Amino acid sequence: MSLSEQVRASIEAHKPALIETLFRLLRQPSVSAQGLGVAECAEVLRDIMEEHGIAARVIPTAGHPVVYGEYPVEGATNTLLVYGHYDVQPPEPYEAWISPPFEPEIRDGRIYARGTGDNKGQLLTHVLAVKLLADLGLMPKVNLKFIFEGEEESLSPSLPAFLREHADLLRADAFYAADGPMHPSGRPVVFFGVRGVVGIELVARGANRDLHSGEFGGPVPNPAWTLVELLHTMRLPDERVAIEGFYDRVVPPTPYERELLERIPFDPEEVKRDLGISAFAGPPDLSWYEQLMFQPTLTISGMACGYTGPGVKGVLPSEAVVRLEARLVADQDPDDIFAKVARHVRRYAPDVEVRLLSRSAPQKTSPELPVSQAIVAAIADAYGVEPVVKPVLGASAPSYLFAETLGLPVIWATYANYDENNHSPNENITVECFLNGIVASALVFDRVAKLDPAQLRS
Amino acid sequence: MSLSEQVRASIEAHKPALIETLFRLLRQPSVSAQGLGVAECAEVLRDIMEEHGIAARVIPTAGHPVVYGEYPVEGATNTLLVYGHYDVQPPEPYEAWISPPFEPEIRDGRIYARGTGDNKGQLLTHVLAVKLLADLGLMPKVNLKFIFEGEEESLSPSLPAFLREHADLLRADAFYAADGPMHPSGRPVVFFGVRGVVGIELVARGANRDLHSGEFGGPVPNPAWTLVELLHTMRLPDERVAIEGFYDRVVPPTPYERELLERIPFDPEEVKRDLGISAFAGPPDLSWYEQLMFQPTLTISGMACGYTGPGVKGVLPSEAVVRLEARLVADQDPDDIFAKVARHVRRYAPDVEVRLLSRSAPQKTSPELPVSQAIVAAIADAYGVEPVVKPVLGASAPSYLFAETLGLPVIWATYANYDENNHSPNENITVECFLNGIVASALVFDRVAKLDPAQLRS
Structure with a gap:
């Protein structure tokens, strides 16, 4: 036996x-x-x-x-x-x-x-x-x-x-x-x-209080637009991350890893059906598993500002918050990536606050x-x-x-x-x-x- | 007497x-x-x-x-x-x-x-x-x-x-x-x-449920990014609205209205101090009152998706919502502006839902x-x-x-x-x-x- x-x-x-x-x-x-x-x-x-x-x-x-x-x-x-x-x-x-x-x-x-x-x-x-x-x-x-x-x-x-x-x-x-x-x-x-992860919160601020959007909308800065424009600068048209140096230390898969990756069962139509999506996202030249295993991402995991509840409230928000989550791959370093995101924010929207929420290395x-x-x-x-x-x-x-x-x-x-x-x-x-x-x-x-x-x- | x-x-x-x-x-x-x-x-x-x-x-x-x-x-x-x-x-x-x-x-x-x-x-x-x-x-x-x-x-x-x-x-x-x-x-x-107002809600959808941002972040569409990129297309660098035809029917102030406008007491430094802002927003060639009285605006009055509460939650959101509010001036028509916003959305993000929440003419x-x-x-x-x-x-x-x-x-x-x-x-x-x-x-x-x-x- x-x-x-x-x-x-x-x-x-x-x-x-x-x-x-x-x-x-x-x-x-x-x-x-x-x-x-x-x-x-x-x-x-x-x-x-x-x-x-x-x-x-x-x-x-x-x-x-x-x-x-x-x-x-x-x-x-x-x-x-x-x-x-x-x-x-x-x-x-x-x-x-x-x-x-x-x-x-x-x-x-x-x-x-x-x-x-x-x-x-x-x-x-x-x-x-x-x-x-x-x-x-x-x-x-x-x-x-x-x-x-x-x-x-x-x-x-x-x-x-x-x-x-x-x-x-x-x-x-x-x-x-x-x-x-x-x-x-x-x-x-x-x-x-x-993968590693860096959790980041960005906080944009406008006026010191929520304002009436009619009486102040236009000449008073809107922190939501600040975040939209800032986030836009973080992505390239092919959905890669536009933050300088973001991919610096990314190690491509070895031939053996690539072989393993190709052996993983994957039915794209079944996955799309299960998730209810019509197409995949991310750089079009990268496969599902290559993205998940060997590519870092920058995910918006939360956004909040103003009012989105029942009815209508004409508010010019005083603050807008976004949560970003960078998933990292070897040999990226969470502290290095956080520093690069913070530098990017300083360059494009210097008044936006950048907070480190969590970190874990790949x-x-x-x-x-x-x-x-x-x-x-x-x-x-x-x-x-x-x-x-x-x-x-x-x-x-x-x-x-x-x-x-x-x-x-x-x-x-x-x-x-x-x-x-x-x-x-x-x-x-x-x-x-x-x-x-x-x-x-x-x-x-x-x-x-x-x-x-x-x-x-x- | x-x-x-x-x-x-x-x-x-x-x-x-x-x-x-x-x-x-x-x-x-x-x-x-x-x-x-x-x-x-x-x-x-x-x-x-x-x-x-x-x-x-x-x-x-x-x-x-x-x-x-x-x-x-x-x-x-x-x-x-x-x-x-x-x-x-x-x-x-x-x-x-x-x-x-x-x-x-x-x-x-x-x-x-x-x-x-x-x-x-x-x-x-x-x-x-x-x-x-x-x-x-x-x-x-x-x-x-x-x-x-x-x-x-x-x-x-x-x-x-x-x-x-x-x-x-x-x-x-x-x-x-x-x-x-x-x-x-x-x-x-x-x-x-x-001013008139058109309240609009945009809803972007990704997968049919919230997903683990590590296990799915990258190849699965993120509706928050969809909204960010869509909103970005709605603004020009000088903060004017980029939606085609948005300014078509805007009537400039008459000479008498401009005279009235200039007579309104306005202390820019006092206003900034009161609101806690360091600079005004909007097209730089337009004064505070010209913006508020004679210019339409597109305000983000609310955004919501994913998680922004205490602690950290690694979520890839299935849905992202933004509330827009266009304040309108004579002779803009709320229905016409709504149609133009909807057409813009169809062109740049056809899967995003556009809802009319409220309307009031200028x-x-x-x-x-x-x-x-x-x-x-x-x-x-x-x-x-x-x-x-x-x-x-x-x-x-x-x-x-x-x-x-x-x-x-x-x-x-x-x-x-x-x-x-x-x-x-x-x-x-x-x-x-x-x-x-x-x-x-x-x-x-x-x-x-x-x-x-x-x-x-x-």
Whole structure:
């Protein structure tokens, strides 16, 4: 019997207990944004880890605690740092849930509760795999370290300092995490990078108060027009960003990345139908995935001024606000991009205020590294199908913190069903996805254990 | 004793009764937007008019009623139609009022209540002047007709049909009304025109739902950018409107209007200081008043899309909305301008929806007409100071309905103090302004009575 088959057989034998352990974790609320039950959940998770043979402890941070665990294996040379987060999104609106968000329930083969997919159900697979492998006497020769944070849904404010302070403790050869949904086709996804993001607010001001648009409209500056003209200067006719130096450090895809990119299933007509659009946007010479993975964007994510409510109000607004969001790709730097946007604003509309709202760097690990290939192979083994391999994800994640602070290759997989409803009511993970995740984690540990240490650290 | 002196003496003798009559009208709420007490107020006003010798009646409309009155004078050849509105703005926020909005109170020489300035206190001066003149045996030989509507604060929806249906009843030689505040210098204002307005909403749509800006930002159309680029095409670098044909029917000021315009007191530094701006906007070759009186504008009065609240939300908005307001001058036509804006949108952003929200035509009466000059002279007599004469007001009013439907010259004066707080809490009129208004109305009646009928109708 292959390792995969032995693990599956053991999962089949222990199914109720495995699901009950997940239920235990799901029953404990841990809403970081609302400070609801997070510390209590850290203790539940630590207890579960201890019961599964992992030396675990709760480490305080400036915010919600990190649950850290170690599973050293005698004779192992390779160390994998496994990341996850035990905090969850706020469950509101409660009334949209068919069963209460913190009372897990199985219906039609799916486990419903807040955090099933994002991320309690996925992080737990790593923990369960450890005990299962150990009980079978099949634990691969790899040292495991676990870092499960409690602030991911609140943008990980304490994580940078935590990583810096505990860099020695966290020393490893690679980073691995399971988070996010699978491809709509049902194939798991492995991804090697994320885009960064800079959130910017621009505030234009006119008169010191809202004015009657009839009595003052014309000779009094209108901040909405100021923003319109300023925003116009930020785009070229082909929809590229016109801010000087914006593309300076953009790294084009390597031939291998381009190959991966072309292998991702993509049906443009189906995507258009699903989104209700008749055409795609962006530079016409760039494909959907090239734009999302290898091109920065400047998105208007919000605009507000004056009055747009019911009826008519003849107002000349005193202030107009726009939110911009630049998604960044390797090797762009959020601070550098913010400085360039600010310089552009100073040049074209010097009275407009520029505020930095958020920042997260892009990060990309080479998919050609031995550890990258090993994890893709493990996931393929576990599911009996090639994963969808994405060089980069369009979204952002704290990957760069691990890459920069700890110097690790950072590799992610997704174990949850496509329709996990993360961040929405009726979040769920199918029982099948949950149990398959345990197999996937076991095979990832096994493949990483077998990597040549010299190659792993190259 | 001059007529002015005799009227003043009589006012002095009857002061408490005059103020009590105003209190009676103010105590009856009449909030047209909320349907609060409007019908009751029409009856109170009718009773007051009857008590003052005016044959008055309440005439229903599709909305709130009109109070109509007649005061025919034996042997009079000239007829003046006097307009006003007895409805008021909503009083909210109640807690901002020092004394309750419908319990009038005098403090420091000011009468505080909703509607004191806008418009009950001003319309009542006409009614009070009639009885006062009659009691003195000094009623000038002029037929008076009164039309006091109950929907002005709700944009007069029933007025057009009312004027058409009752055109015979309302037959007159000129329109006169007192509404609005005086110039900050304390001088009354006489104005001969108003700007029109077209309220337009543009709605741009992207995907059929809000999307994650990281996972979709780039290749999915962003309706906010669509609006920015569309709005940009609507303006020329000198801030003139770039919509084809927008200025086609704009009539430049006559030499006399330009002379009036130059006589209006204007301290640019004081205006900038008051508004907190460092420079004026609009075409640099046009003065403040030329812009406000003789130039159309295209104001962005509202913008909304995505998220601009606390924290950060990475959203690619599915919809973006902008409210535009074109203020129009003679002889622009709101429907024509709307059609031109819609055509512009079809050309530059054909998928953007264009909605007409409101329309009101511009209107301008010649300040050189004998009746125009007569009223300016009457106001100058009443106040002992030249009024500030404005050929056009920047704001809009239903003047065009009277000019178009009834074929009347339309002339407005302002009797309320500059700081009347109309549309705001603690609305007030000074006792002095209220009583001076009675003198002004009396002298206006007298001057119109003395006009040569042939000249009046020329």
